[in-house]
Amino acid sequence: MCGDDDAPNKMVSLDIPLLARAALLLQKAVAERLPKLLKPLGCSVDDRGFKCDFMPLKGRWPGEDEARELESAVLKLEEAGVDVREAGSPSGPADELLSLLGYTAEYLVGGFKARLEPGVKPSNSRVGAVKILNISAHNPAAGVKLVRIIGVAFESREGLEEWLRWFEEASKRDHRVLGQKLKLFSFHEEIGPGLVIYHPRGQVVREELIKFIREVNAELGYEEVYTPHVLRSTIWKVSGHYYLYRDKMVLARVEGEEYGIKPMNCPGHILVYKSETRSYRDLPVRLSEFGTVYRWEKRGELYGLLRVRGFTQDDGHAFLREDQVKDEIKAILKAILRVLETFGFKGEDVRMYLSTMPEEHIGTEEMWAKATEALRGALDELGLKYEVMEGEGAFYGPKIDVHFRDSLGRWWQCSTIQVDFALPERFGLEYVDRDGSRRRPVMIHRAILGSVERFMAILIENFAGRLPTWLSPIQARVIPVRSSAKEYAAKVAEELRKAGIRADADLSSDTPSKKIRRAYGEAIPYILLVGPREARDGTVTVRARGNRQVAGVPLKEFIERVKEEIRSRSLTQRAIEELAARG
Numbered sequence: 001m002c003g004d005d006d007a008p009n010k011m012v013s014l015d016i017p018l019l020a021r022a023a024l025l026l027q028k029a030v031a032e033r034l035p036k037l038l039k040p041l042g043c044s045v046d047d048r049g050f051k052c053d054f055m056p057l058k059g060r061w062p063g064e065d066e067a068r069e070l071e072s073a074v075l076k077l078e079e080a081g082v083d084v085r086e087a088g089s090p091s092g093p094a095d096e097l098l099s100l101l102g103y104t105a106e107y108l109v110g111g112f113k114a115r116l117e118p119g120v121k122p123s124n125s126r127v128g129a130v131k132i133l134n135i136s137a138h139n140p141a142a143g144v145k146l147v148r149i150i151g152v153a154f155e156s157r158e159g160l161e162e163w164l165r166w167f168e169e170a171s172k173r174d175h176r177v178l179g180q181k182l183k184l185f186s187f188h189e190e191i192g193p194g195l196v197i198y199h200p201r202g203q204v205v206r207e208e209l210i211k212f213i214r215e216v217n218a219e220l221g222y223e224e225v226y227t228p229h230v231l232r233s234t235i236w237k238v239s240g241h242y243y244l245y246r247d248k249m250v251l252a253r254v255e256g257e258e259y260g261i262k263p264m265n266c267p268g269h270i271l272v273y274k275s276e277t278r279s280y281r282d283l284p285v286r287l288s289e290f291g292t293v294y295r296w297e298k299r300g301e302l303y304g305l306l307r308v309r310g311f312t313q314d315d316g317h318a319f320l321r322e323d324q325v326k327d328e329i330k331a332i333l334k335a336i337l338r339v340l341e342t343f344g345f346k347g348e349d350v351r352m353y354l355s356t357m358p359e360e361h362i363g364t365e366e367m368w369a370k371a372t373e374a375l376r377g378a379l380d381e382l383g384l385k386y387e388v389m390e391g392e393g394a395f396y397g398p399k400i401d402v403h404f405r406d407s408l409g410r411w412w413q414c415s416t417i418q419v420d421f422a423l424p425e426r427f428g429l430e431y432v433d434r435d436g437s438r439r440r441p442v443m444i445h446r447a448i449l450g451s452v453e454r455f456m457a458i459l460i461e462n463f464a465g466r467l468p469t470w471l472s473p474i475q476a477r478v479i480p481v482r483s484s485a486k487e488y489a490a491k492v493a494e495e496l497r498k499a500g501i502r503a504d505a506d507l508s509s510d511t512p513s514k515k516i517r518r519a520y521g522e523a524i525p526y527i528l529l530v531g532p533r534e535a536r537d538g539t540v541t542v543r544a545r546g547n548r549q550v551a552g553v554p555l556k557e558f559i560e561r562v563k564e565e566i567r568s569r570s571l572t573q574r575a576i577e578e579l580a581a582r583g
């Protein structure tokens with residue numbers, strides 16, 4: 001039913017070791033059943049399923065029947081009690097293609113050598129159901145054409161069926177599909193994979209998110225800066241990114257010098273800090289930037305807006321004295337919780353993780369102890385529950401990660417607060433203390449949304465494209481129910497726009513019911529129906545999501561109520577709720 005809010009099923013998680021076992025069995029099944037068509041190379045697994053790559057031997061992909069045949073072949077191997085075990089250290093010299101793909105862990109499946117990405121141990125439980133979801137071309141590098149089979153596996157038929165029901169719901173909410181349908185953004189082979197182009201409507205959503213965080217940053221005392229996208233490699237050497245991050249950086253030689261496109265915004269902000277002598281009274285210095293960064297992720301790992309090569313971070317850096325760390329963390333944590341709650345993520349659906357000193361680290365034990373205590377103190381004083389991830393901090397400092405659960409039951413990590421002992425040291429940052437001595441400030445990296453792109457993808461899927469009014473690219477559409485009301489419809493749309501509401505009028509020659517369907521299809525929160533009576537009275541008939549409708553609403557009143565709904569960044573359609581309640 002169009003406009004109805006259908007509640008999604010809770011997520012059914014996949015069993016990763018079982019997926020790894022199924023992926024190994026699939027390689028043997030392919031080698032047995034389609035030896036002339038595909039040569040197995042190896043598989044990787046993640047929480048979406050298994051991905052197996054094959055060298056095509058005939059330039060043809062397996063068809064639907066062959067896919068079903070492979071599924072039953074996997075189950076037959078299990079029924080026959082096939083033996084799956086590690087093959088020990090890899091045999092022979094490293095194969096270039098296999099290393100490129102990362103399939104370096106070898107297993108023996110009933111004597112057949114199959115491969116996996118290292119890091120996941122296949123389960124000893126038997127696979128009871130397997131489903132091939134997709135067979136497609138995969139080009140991991142220029143000139144390399146492979147066939148990729150994507151699928152899932154379960155211990156039982158019932159497990160698969162339950163998952164398929166969830167998957168169907170999740171697929172309807174796929175941000176890549178909705179992004180195209182709602183004309184938000186697109187990806188193009190011509191410009192390269194993982195690089196997003198925002199269309200006018202997508203840019204509205206992006207800008208609304210940025211505007212929201214800009215307000216939060218200002219309240220937190222952050223001053224916005226702008227730094228260039230391309231910086232001389234020298235600075236990436238000072239920051240250490242050149243050595244630690246090089247495989248993900250885009251480097252270019254110009255006029256005999258090397259430059260790097262920024263994978264992070266920190267160095268630019270550090271230079272702002274360094275450009276003045278800072279006294280203990282100047283601290284904290286807080287700088288923020290909606291900084292677009294580029295990280296050359298592997299082609300096979302790109303996934304819509306969730307995994308891109310170019311994205312904008314709501315980045316921020318605070319430079320402070322040790323005694324200021326706890327209060328700063330408290331303020332940031334409060335802001336993160338408030339932002340997440342605005343999108344409906346709160347209570348049991350938000351979790352905090354404190355990561356402490358790893359084995360390999362820089363800085364003294366004392367520095368670590370103090371900073372970790374400050375993070376812990378901030379969490380405790382706010383009465384927040386958190387889990388301690390012993391030894392999971394970065395080598396340069398402890399951190400707090402905030403995870404939240406969306407309406408599909410998936411957990412996401414976007415917000416992060418990271419203490420850094422390394423960069424102040426590498427850049428020789430200082431402030432003049434009360435007694436005139438020079439001291440190192442503590443540096444905190446923080447992001448609330450993390451990546452604007454990724455956060456937008458999560459929101460699109462969470463709301464199944466039906467974004468709250470304040471985020472909707474078009475907030476109201478006026479539809480004349482008679483052609484005689486066209487002029488009034490245009491006038492209403494004009495009034496709405498004057499009041500700062502994103503509105504248009506559908507003056508096409510289609511029938512009103514077709515126009516209404518189209519507006520629902522575009523996920524527009526408010527449809528205003530107008531006829532000769534509304535034109536005479538200066539009113540509108542308001543239609544909202546969930547087939548709620550209120551007739552005879554004075555235009556002025558609608559404008560005031562919807563403006564308040566937008567201003568307060570309401571999660572629900574407060575205006576229609578209020579209009580319905582007033583009788």
Ligand SMILES: [Zn+2]
Pocket residue numbers: 264265266317445446
């Ligand atoms: Zn940073």
